[in-house]
Amino acid sequence: MSTNIKDATIPSIPIKARFSRWFGRNLLRIYMIFGFTYLFIPVAYTFAFSFNDSGKSNLIWKGFTLNNWKNPCGAPEVCSALGNSIKIGLLATTFATILGTMIAFAIGRYQFRGRSSSNLLIFLPMATPEIVLGASLLSLFLVFKINPGFWPTVIAHVMFCISFVVVTVKARIASLDPRLEQAAMDLYANELETFRRVTLPLVAPGIAGAALLAFSLSFDDFIITNFNSGTLITFPKFVYVAAARGIPAQANVIGSSMFFLALVIVIAGQLVNRKKAR
């Protein structure tokens, strides 16, 4: 009983209740930490093993070295594969962004006959599994005796990226305040000027986001690429093939660099947006 008197002198809730209240309040925060840890474990692993002094097969930790970062093209074919992926990614992004933005403006800005079936045509490629897209396109190329390779891969990537560009840019167009364009017209800007000086700058962040999405989808694509690239090696294909006999640490260097590069681009984009907003 004496302990009870001692406890009563502390003017607060018992530890257990205090903890459970704290836990309840921070539950989401704790959950968030776990969520992000889960997301980043393999990224951290990939980064750590890019410093592994591993030789050919990068399976077991053998010691720290900077050699892989000093010589990222050290392993055969890594850099040519990366080069192919970047070339394909840039071309596919350019075409898909142009075509997709035009479609997004048509659907987002105009009422016309066939608008809902246009929406359906945009939705269908996203609702088709990649393996079906890849296999069907390869069959078509084979019928026309076109050998799989660089350009068929670019075409395939443009095809599956268009829908994602349309959806992204359309969302941006839908969020625009129509009064801004009306104001421009009221100030005697003609349609072309209004588009160039008001609409386009306002939609531009959406287009940039769509282009970034298209590039990352194209750069990381394996399934469709595997069907349409023939003997051409892209970076994901290189990793997949190398996985059987051990991936060289240089692949980890490239994967990690892409991660940091993308992070810098996205954060820089955010900063530019914030500056503009001021």
Place this chain on the structure above:
Amino acid sequence: MNFTLPKVRVPYLLLFPGFAFLFTFFILPIVNLAQTSTQTPVSGGDTGQYEQSFAFSNYVNAFLDNRDQFARSFIFATFSTIFALAIAYPLAYAIAFKSGKFKNILLVMVVAPFFTSFLLRTIAWKQILGEEGFVVPTLRSLHLMGQQTTITSTSVAVVAGMTYNFLPFMTLPLYASLERIDPRTIEASGDLYANALTTFRRVTVPLSMPGVVAGTLLTFIPAAGDYVNASILGSPNSKMIGNVIESRYFKIVDYPTAAALSFTLMAAILILVTLYIRKAGTEELV
């Protein structure tokens, strides 16, 4: 520049190049795939030579031979979609409502793992959880895991891999729809004496349904057709329909069966998706 075009034509002119492209490289291939799916081998011809004979039995045979893989694809995809939803919803909720000024940074962090090639990340999981990683030996020495039990090369690993890989596809649409919720609707619910749980169940969840539908579709569809996770993290006993289609194409050069399987997969997904959208009742999807 001359702008005398009648206004009606503008949307069609904008649509034309993109739709011509999609027609040639999406619709036409699908039609062509339909044709391939009913072909049979040329008698006495080389491997890979086929002729049209409207053999709809291809579909029956392809389906009956690969029932297990079909079932597995849909079961695996369903489980990874449910797990991804369970993981992503609180995450998206926390980012949308509880992250304050860190919102944009956290959002970038959801997408960031994307940029390390998904194959590298999947292989990283395989190595972390594999025989030579540190997790399995540790668990074994603590007797939390049997000496013969493994984590990789199991169906569980395949489902876990897909859950991981498609998580951003689930989180982003969820975040987008949660973020759009007017905080006043939640306040109003509190004013009407609903407790936090009731508010969440009756206000937040219904308002976030478009995100749930978009996220589950963006996860389920690629998961059902996936074969990369199954071939890296699985065993021969966890092969999915994607693995069968891939090997029919490249190893056996059996185009008609591959085409019939692809079509069956696509049809099954489209039927499920239509039923699901009807049930979930969202009008604007894309």
